[in-house]
Amino acid sequence: MYNRITLLGNAQDAGRPQLGCNEKCCIDAKEDKKLSRMPVSLGLHGEEVGLVEVTRCIEAQLSSINVSEISEIWLTHAHLGHIEGLGQFGRESLNSKGVKLRCSNSVADYVKSHPIWQKLFDRGNLILDKFNSDNIQPIEVPHRSQDFDTHSILFKGNANNLLFLPDHDNWNKTLDFVGHKNPREWFSSIGADIVLLDGTFWTLDELKGRVQAEVPHPPIVDTLEILGKKQTGDPRIIFIHLNHTNPLHYPDSKEYQKVQSMGWEVGEEGMEFNL
Numbered sequence: 049m050y051n052r053i054t055l056l057g058n059a060q061d062a063g064r065p066q067l068g069c070n071e072k073c074c075i076d077a078k079e080d081k082k083l084s085r086m087p088v089s090l091g092l093h094g095e096e097v098g099l100v101e102v103t104r105c106i107e108a109q110l111s112s113i114n115v116s117e118i119s120e121i122w123l124t125h126a127h128l129g130h131i132e133g134l135g136q137f138g139r140e141s142l143n144s145k146g147v148k149l150r151c152s153n154s155v156a157d158y159v160k161s162h163p164i165w166q167k168l169f170d171r172g173n174l175i176l177d178k179f180n181s182d183n184i185q186p187i188e189v190p191h192r193s194q195d196f197d198t199h200s201i202l203f204k205g206n207a208n209n210l211l212f213l214p215d216h217d218n219w220n221k222t223l224d225f226v227g228h229k230n231p232r233e234w235f236s237s238i239g240a241d242i243v244l245l246d247g248t249f250w251t252l253d254e255l256k257g258r259v260q261a262e263v264p265h266p267p268i269v270d271t272l273e274i275l276g277k278k279q280t281g282d283p284r285i286i287f288i289h290l291n292h293t294n295p296l297h298y299p300d301s302k303e304y305q306k307v308q309s310m311g312w313e314v315g316e317e318g319m320e321f322n323l
């Protein structure tokens with residue numbers, strides 16, 4: 049059982065700076081390394097240490113919590129940024145022995161369908177294990193994918209319950225799917241005290257040249273409109289999975305101030321939460 053969670057990265061799958069971006073967001077992050085951000089991942093602390101999502105920054109992320117050995121990995125889904133670091137468990141790097149991989153069947157099938165990752169199972173670096181435990185409960189959410197499903201994960205503790213929801217398509221679909229009228233009602237029904245929430249884009253205007261209808265994330269402006277200000281009894285809601293274009297990367301931006309003035313928070317690398 050875990051008693052503490054560390055946020056090991058607050059960026060969207062591709063991190064910040066993002067390969068190929070020559071806009072201000074990434075020029076700033078290239079000029080000042082302190083502004084670079086790693087993709088979303090969580091460290092789970094208890095008698096053993098677990099990891100949620102395996103990003104390409106896994107070495108730096110585990111070093112940041114002084115950990116070199118982990119016992120298990122949880123995956124929400126198999127979009128590349130969330131699984132890119134799996135190869136590091138293989139012979140060329142850690143060469144781990146029997147680290148448990150806990151994910152849905154469709155995510156497991158997807159991962160194992162790639163020869164490079166199949167080897168990790170053949171060689172015993174990873175072993176599949178069940179996708180739930182007494183205190184960890186995956187909750188499926190709709191998120192663009194033909195090949196696998198996507199889950200949020202609820203971590204239950206004696207002090208707090210934390211819901212990790214880095215990726216979902218939009219609130220209409222998710223609320224329909226989980227059977228609740230609004231996020232507040234859903235979070236309350238599962239007893240969430242802390243929600244690490246998909247905050248990929250501030251608005252869809254950040255997606256110059258991409259078809260907005262295809263974007264599989266609700267913009268934060270929509271989420272804020274649905275939520276309104278923080279009320280008594282509400283969980284802490286902390287926006288994570290920030291795209292490189294997201295103004296929330298700048299604490300002095302008016303967008304950051306707006307989130308704070310409404311009583312909500314922006315995820316920062318190294319944040320810790322007691323369960």
Ligand SMILES: [Zn+2]
Nearest residue numbers: 061127129215
């Ligand atoms: Zn993602």
Ligand SMILES: [Zn+2]
Nearest residue numbers: 069073074292
């Ligand atoms: Zn950028």
Ligand SMILES: [Zn+2]
Nearest residue numbers: 125127191215
């Ligand atoms: Zn995704």
